[in-house]
Amino acid sequence: MRTLIFILNKEFIQLFRNKVMVRIIFVLPMVQLLILAYTATYEIKVIRLHVVDLDRSLSSRELTGHFSGSPFYRIVNYTNSNELAERDILANRAQQVITIPADFEKDLSTGGIAKVQLETNAIDGAAAALMNAYTLSVIQDFNLNLLVESGGIIAEAPIKTSWSFWFNPELNYKNYMVPGILVLLVTIIGMFLSGMNLVKEKEIGTIEQINVTPIKKYQFIIGKLLPYWIVALVELAFGLILAKLVFNIPILGSVGLIFLVAAVYLLVVLGLALFVSTKTNTQQQAMFLSWFLLVVFILMSGLFTPIDSMPQWAKVITWFNPIAYFVEVIRMIMLKGSGLADIMRNLTLLIVYAMVALTVAVWQYRKTT
Amino acid sequence: MRGFIIKEFYHIFRDVRTMIILFGMPVIQILLFGFALTNEIKNARIAVLDHSKDDVTMEIINKIASSGYFILDENLSSESDIEDRFREGKIRLVIIFEQNFAENLLKGNKPGIHIIGDASDPNTASLLVNYALAIIRDYEADLIINQASFNMIILPEPKMLFNPELKGVFMFVPGIITVLLMLVCAMMTSISIAREKEIGTMEVLLVSPLKPFQIIVGKVAPYVVLSLVNAVTILTLGYFVFGMPMQGNIVLLLTEALLFIIMALSMGILISTIAKTQQVAMFISLAGLMLPTILLSGFIFPIENMPVALQVLSNIMPSKWFIIIIKSIMLKGTEIVYIWKETLILILMTVIFIGLSIKNFKIRLA
Numbered sequence: 001m002r003t004l005i006f007i008l009n010k011e012f013i014q015l016f017r018n019k020v021m022v023r024i025i026f027v028l029p030m031v032q033l034l035i036l037a038y039t040a041t042y043e044i045k046v047i048r049l050h051v052v053d054l055d056r057s058l059s060s061r062e063l064t065g066h067f068s069g070s071p072f073y074r075i076v077n078y079t080n081s082n083e084l085a086e087r088d089i090l091a092n093r094a095q096q097v098i099t100i101p102a103d104f105e106k107d108l109s110t111g112g113i114a115k116v117q118l119e120t121n122a123i124d125g126a127a128a129a130l131m132n133a134y135t136l137s138v139i140q141d142f143n144l145n146l147l148v149e150s151g152g153i154i155a156e157a158p159i160k161t162s163w164s165f166w167f168n169p170e171l172n173y174k175n176y177m178v179p180g181i182l183v184l185l186v187t188i189i190g191m192f193l194s195g196m197n198l199v200k201e202k203e204i205g206t207i208e209q210i211n212v213t214p215i216k217k218y219q220f221i222i223g224k225l226l227p228y229w230i231v232a233l234v235e236l237a238f239g240l241i242l243a244k245l246v247f248n249i250p251i252l253g254s255v256g257l258i259f260l261v262a263a264v265y266l267l268v269v270l271g272l273a274l275f276v277s278t279k280t281n282t283q284q285q286a287m288f289l290s291w292f293l294l295v296v297f298i299l300m301s302g303l304f305t306p307i308d309s310m311p312q313w314a315k316v317i318t319w320f321n322p323i324a325y326f327v328e329v330i331r332m333i334m335l336k337g338s339g340l341a342d343i344m345r346n347l348t349l350l351i352v353y354a355m356v357a358l359t360v361a362v363w364q365y366r367k368t369t
Numbered sequence: 370m371r372g373f374i375i376k377e378f379y380h381i382f383r384d385v386r387t388m389i390i391l392f393g394m395p396v397i398q399i400l401l402f403g404f405a406l407t408n409e410i411k412n413a414r415i416a417v418l419d420h421s422k423d424d425v426t427m428e429i430i431n432k433i434a435s436s437g438y439f440i441l442d443e444n445l446s447s448e449s450d451i452e453d454r455f456r457e458g459k460i461r462l463v464i465i466f467e468q469n470f471a472e473n474l475l476k477g478n479k480p481g482i483h484i485i486g487d488a489s490d491p492n493t494a495s496l497l498v499n500y501a502l503a504i505i506r507d508y509e510a511d512l513i514i515n516q517a518s519f520n521m522i523i524l525p526e527p528k529m530l531f532n533p534e535l536k537g538v539f540m541f542v543p544g545i546i547t548v549l550l551m552l553v554c555a556m557m558t559s560i561s562i563a564r565e566k567e568i569g570t571m572e573v574l575l576v577s578p579l580k581p582f583q584i585i586v587g588k589v590a591p592y593v594v595l596s597l598v599n600a601v602t603i604l605t606l607g608y609f610v611f612g613m614p615m616q617g618n619i620v621l622l623l624t625e626a627l628l629f630i631i632m633a634l635s636m637g638i639l640i641s642t643i644a645k646t647q648q649v650a651m652f653i654s655l656a657g658l659m660l661p662t663i664l665l666s667g668f669i670f671p672i673e674n675m676p677v678a679l680q681v682l683s684n685i686m687p688s689k690w691f692i693i694i695i696k697s698i699m700l701k702g703t704e705i706v707y708i709w710k711e712t713l714i715l716i717l718m719t720v721i722f723i724g725l726s727i728k729n730f731k732i733r734l735a
Contacts, residue, residue: 125535165488314405335489
């Protein structure tokens, strides 16, 4: 026990005497949280529209007016040239082009069907689908107005539909993203700091000095991992305070439960970091391997894109992704107030994962030294 | 000079483990993400609370369940179950039908459907509610058309440009190329130079007759080659496996990629002039570059949607400009006249990074 305390003491001194590192560990993640929380939204605020009006009639102007009157649209150009429209799309000045054909008003007044062409830049498929739907509904609206004006029968909806959003009625995206970003920051700290630290001893050669001392393997490993476990949990506490004070994210569930899950989760992360460090000899390699694991874990975690819509084999991969479990759980606890019973399955799996990861890592460690 | 570059090449290529990761990683990532990541929502689990249980509600439920967007998970029996189900996190949406639905519909009493979305994930919730509404509207339209009193006057003809099938991979291929090039160039260089400092071999290099400029060129040359190989691998995979089109000029694309690589390398050098140890270098490039490159560049989330302050901030992210360039060339087939501004910005950034590095580079070590 006394040996362990000495090792821990040494690790903390080593960690905190590097002033630059301390600043990076504590300030950088918080700054990132503050900035990045605002970036993660799919909500479209404004659509840049180019109107090609080949008719130049009262009706075509009325239709255009329908768009310029809406806060969702900004008409970047109003021309009668398809080439200019294409140029705007190519240069990213416009996202959508509406082409009103020459016989627009004539077709309308003779009671025929007037066609309007609607082109959307679909490189970002998800955004394109949304923009398309918005614009179609504006045109639909315009249609209804015409029907009313021409004295036609207004078709009333036969079913009354209503909807509501639970747990986040204003659809605030920050509520969703901040817990997820917290998980990321904690993970990055745990994974990189501890993994790199171990490999550093290997690279510089000081590990051999430690190996010849009477320090036992388990003492050494605990001494190496425990400080980062503590630092990451402190980091999480800071992050939660920021989330509450700055973003006013609700924490409906128990804070203790969040820390319980985080404590288990960090064991998984540290186990993985230890494993990486047994497989590598230089800090560069360790960093590279961790980076690879991390990018796969992050992008496959359901943090940015829903797991539900992944193909089956990809869902199977997410079973081995610790970030996916923690992201899901922290969102459940904070936003829905889920209790221990609701998250039992995820927590159990994390515990199993932690035991496996640590056991394998420790076992591997013994073999290599 | 040549000898020095050859030494650096040996230094990197003899490390088999790093090589495997370096060349294997892009392949695995692009395959994994290309197939797995999508912003569309399919197969969301939903529950139904049907107070009426008649032919009409059955018909609507079937229509919803067979749409491909939803999987009917269970039939709830009371309102009090809803919150529990949401809390367990299994279902995303609940659809409630009021009593005597068919009867009210027939009498023209406008029976009600209420949809509840689990908005702890607001993106998914609003999309799913809209999908469900569209299906119900569709059902209504069928009813109305039977009464033949409604006709469209203006008929919009939607057309999706550049990506008619709305494939998500068109977003991810440019994004992953950018993230990887950033990693390989900026991170690897900054760390490898910091390593020489930390181990002490930097002093050996500094007292040699090589000029600082030559030392740096020698250090980064291998990474230029590596990164170009990686970029070509990803582009080839994107083209053959995912059917990414190559509308524009491939020479132009590779030239732009080279420019981006040089930019990232000079950024890496700048970081290494600031950082004393590998750990610091790694954390600056990792924490400073990884999340911003993913989130502030338009890789996953469109920049236009962000608050104005962040839109301004995104302008200093080199990755933003490079992603615009790749998309323009590959998907739109644009020529240099449309992207000269973005190209100029990247050149400018490179010049600034190199200038700052030269200013910071010290021949003497403390």
